[in-house]
Amino acid sequence: PRGANINIDENIFPSLPPLLHGHPSIHLRNGVMNASRAAANRDPDAERAFFVADLGQVYAQHLRWQACLPDILPFYAVKCNPDPYVLRLLAALGTGFDCASNGEISQILDIGVDPSRIIYANPCKAVSFVRNAGKLGVDMMTFDNIDELYKISRAHPRAQLVVRILADDSKSLCAFNTKFGASLVAVPGLLRKAKELNLNVVGVSFHVGSGCYDPSVYTDAVMRAKTAFDMGTEAGYHFSVLDVGGGFEDASFEQAATFLTDAITTYFPDRHGIKIIAEPGRFYVSKAFSLATNIIARRAPVTEAPVNDEHSGRPAVMYYINDGVYGAFNCILFDHQTVHPYVLSIGGSFHVAASEPVTNSSVWGPTCDSIDCVCPTTQLPGALRVGDWLAFDNMGAYTVCAASQFNGFEVSKVIYTTGGFAASEVRGVLAKFVEDGHNC
Numbered sequence: 001p002r003g004a005n006i007n008i009d010e011n012i013f014p015s016l017p018p019l020l021h022g023h024p025s026i027h028l029r030n031g032v033m034n035a036s037r038a039a040a041n042r043d044p045d046a047e048r049a050f051f052v053a054d055l056g057q058v059y060a061q062h063l064r065w066q067a068c069l070p071d072i073l074p075f076y077a078v079k080c081n082p083d084p085y086v087l088r089l090l091a092a093l094g095t096g097f098d099c100a101s102n103g104e105i106s107q108i109l110d111i112g113v114d115p116s117r118i119i120y121a122n123p124c125k126a127v128s129f130v131r132n133a134g135k136l137g138v139d140m141m142t143f144d145n146i147d148e149l150y151k152i153s154r155a156h157p158r159a160q161l162v163v164r165i166l167a168d169d170s171k172s173l174c175a176f177n178t179k180f181g182a183s184l185v186a187v188p189g190l191l192r193k194a195k196e197l198n199l200n201v202v203g204v205s206f207h208v209g210s211g212c213y214d215p216s217v218y219t220d221a222v223m224r225a226k227t228a229f230d231m232g233t234e235a236g237y238h239f240s241v242l243d244v245g246g247g248f249e250d251a252s253f254e255q256a257a258t259f260l261t262d263a264i265t266t267y268f269p270d271r272h273g274i275k276i277i278a279e280p281g282r283f284y285v286s287k288a289f290s291l292a293t294n295i296i297a298r299r300a301p302v303t304e305a306p307v308n309d310e311h312s313g314r315p316a317v318m319y320y321i322n323d324g325v326y327g328a329f330n331c332i333l334f335d336h337q338t339v340h341p342y343v344l345s346i347g348g349s350f351h352v353a354a355s356e357p358v359t360n361s362s363v364w365g366p367t368c369d370s371i372d373c374v375c376p377t378t379q380l381p382g383a384l385r386v387g388d389w390l391a392f393d394n395m396g397a398y399t400v401c402a403a404s405q406f407n408g409f410e411v412s413k414v415i416y417t418t419g420g421f422a423a424s425e426v427r428g429v430l431a432k433f434v435e436d437g438h439n440c
């Protein structure tokens with residue numbers, strides 16, 4: 001609502017201000033980053049698209065994780081969103097980190113995390129990256145093929161290896177089996193080779209695929225992991241790490257936790273000496289980021305009552321916003337997402353009546369490429385004009401991390417809050433930042 005006073009209880013997360021301390025462009029006042037409207041009026045950047053990252057929401061997810069899976073240590077998947085404040089927050093909360101490259105490892109070590117809290121969870125690594133991990137003291141890493149074992153025996157023979165096995169990924173948005181994972185049939189051979197090379201294999205990992213919408217698959221995956229553990233014993237190893245990967249979805253998290261806990265109890269009744277870890281990504285950050293975008297252009301019929309253009313098949317009104325699939329909305333292409341815009345301002349006003357008449361519309365990104373389509377059809381108020389704002393929730397996972405600057409468009413900036421806002425409050429938060437010029 002216009003001029004709403006957003007109160008954030010800073011006591012919710014007392015350790016946050018020190019994390020933000022020293023960032024030149026962030027000022028906490030009454031818990032809200034403050035910006036002056038006068039400055040916004042002078043600031044050509046005031047129309048720029050921006051994320052609002054609610055670090056309180058990340059913290060809330062961590063509490064949820066601890067409540068449901070107290071015996072599983074999360075190693076946050078950095079690739080999902082390497083936002084520096086998210087990483088520092090999670091580091092302060094004591095999570096580990098799943099890194100996929102030299103760059104991610106450096107980012108985590110640079111914030112003071114001990115290398116023992118990192119798993120290098122990319123089964124196919126460049127040999128120079130393996131060597132570098134060894135130099136930096138990052139010992140735990142995954143593998144799923146023989147060539148990787150030869151490589152590791154040359155570049156980092158002291159590594160603690162985790163064999164990544166195939167899991168059923170058919171119930172997930174993003175499947176990984178075509179690229180990664182050893183079949184159970186292949187595991188004994190891999191372990192024999194590892195023994196021959198004098199390598200230390202310490203456990204088993206799997207990934208049910210990212211964005212898993214049927215969490216019952218964790219049961220089968222844990223059963224397979226148990227079989228791989230037994231193969232380890234036969235090969236002369238004593239495994240001590242079970243890595244249950246990622247795939248956790250916000251909506252089905254509690255259910256997934258129940259399936260996992262039950263499966264672990266069934267297949268690992270005696271867990272003494274076994275450390276159980278996971279590699280959650282989207283669960284931690286998806287909800288925490290919302291994106292506000294400005295309508296920079298609009299194509300609409302000249303007539304008052306818009307109708308669909310029968311010849312082109314286009315929706316009646318086309319809105320062009322200042323972020324697109326080459327930017328934050330790359331999640332549409334790479335992460336198979338569908339996004340849903342909602343209105344922050346209409347005709348320049350932040351009062352959006354629920355009864356506002358809507359028109360069949362489409363939403364497009366700012367580049368000159370026609371693949372840059374954010375929503376091919378959606379219902380939006382016909383009264384929306386250039387300069388108005390549309391927003392999108394659940395934009396924290398696999399968005400900003402893969403955004404490009406194609407056509408010279410900058411990646412949308414991030415503004416941080418600590419509110420732990422409920423979903424119903426997010427619109428008000430975004431509208432407030434837009435009103436204030438969000439130049440903080």
Ligand code: PLP
Nearest residue numbers: 077210211246247279280281282
């Ligand atoms: N671990 C590995 C090895 C991955 O490749 C990924 C995602 O690509 C993740 C963890 C994170 O998965 P999610 O975001 O579904 O939790």
